[in-house]
Amino acid sequence: MRTEALFDPLPLPVAPSLLGESPFWHPSERALYWCDIPGRRLNRFDPRILRHDCWDFETEPACCMPALGGGLVLGMRDGLWFYRPEFHERTRLASPPYDPACERFNDGKADPQGRVWVGTLYEPKDRPAAALYRWRRGTLDRVAGDITVSNGLAWSPDGRTLYWSDTTSHAIMALDMDPQDGSLSHRRVLQQFPLKTPGQALETYGGRPDGAAVDSEGCYWVAMFEGQRLLRLSPDGAVLQEVPLPVRCPTMPCFGGDDLRTLYLTTAKHGRPAAELARQPWAGCVLAMRVAVPGLPVNLALI
Incomplete structure (x- = not known):
């Protein structure tokens, strides 16, 4: 198993x-977008001019994706x-299918056909009450x-396999x-990581799967929250590469x-111990590193 990227990660010059x-x-703006969920902020960075x-916002933006023809979709x-940054103007596509007092949208992306997929986070985390939804042209379905x-x-890469995780x-x-109608079948576990045990030191804990992306070889890159590492998995779930x-x-x-x-990686500092943050001043920064295998282009949402 390889343990290196081509270059060490470096932070973008952004707070x-x-x-x-x-x-x-x-792809057309040649810029990076990301959300700060508790900061209630959408960010954009142009690396050519360092802008x-x-x-x-008044509420949390949990995910963002580009829309065909301009603008963004925000969960x-x-x-x-549907959001137009140039006017700071939102148009509602769907009301929340949950109680916003205890649940919110979380990870979301468009599929290759432009359908919008967005999952939720059940904040009490005491039972599996969250779900995955699919939106297409006015209809939001729990799938x-x-x-x-x-x-x-x-x-x-062929759009026939959907990857999805439950971080908890x-x-x-x-x-x-099914690429034609977006229907799902044959749900199975690709990779199961050990749960964190009570009192376990973080140095011995590998982390839990958070957000992910797929490269052009069909390998799945996953951020391991609290694990201080990024993993590259094969399409059958084997760990091929670990990036400390x-x-x-x-x-x-x-x-x-x-x-x-260029692999960009968002990170978190919210709620972390002061001693940890003192040792890790890049916590919360977007890290950038070069990798050997290119990724897939982002999918555009059809509105």
């Missing part, structure tokens, strides 16, 4: 987020929205459940997807740059 999530590389723009606590924290959405149970799942990180809590990778060989 750290509390909980960075949902990064994507916008950082941000937009603040927020108060629903699913899977029995989880607590929906994460890790990504698709195989430390499980990454794979499901067969300078921060305890990575949250989600994506591929960017003109050649899609």
